[in-house]
Amino acid sequence: MDGKLPSEVAVKVVCELRPHFVVIGVVPISLRDLDNRISGLRTNAE
Known part of the structure; x- marks a missing residue:
């Protein structure tokens, strides 16, 4: 089973x-x- 499923749910x-x-x-x-939001900003800053 996909490990990302709980997060997606x-x-x-x-x-x-x-x-x-x-x-x-x-x-x-x-x-x-x-x-x-902070993670997204960090990703966009790279």
Whole structure:
């Protein structure tokens, strides 16, 4: 079984559930969001 499957499932669950937790038009941010953003910026900087 692909080792990336749990991560892909987690990402899909977050994408599906997040819109239901919008408060006053603001989507909550998680530490995972920050980590992914920082990783993306580091990758683009290389």
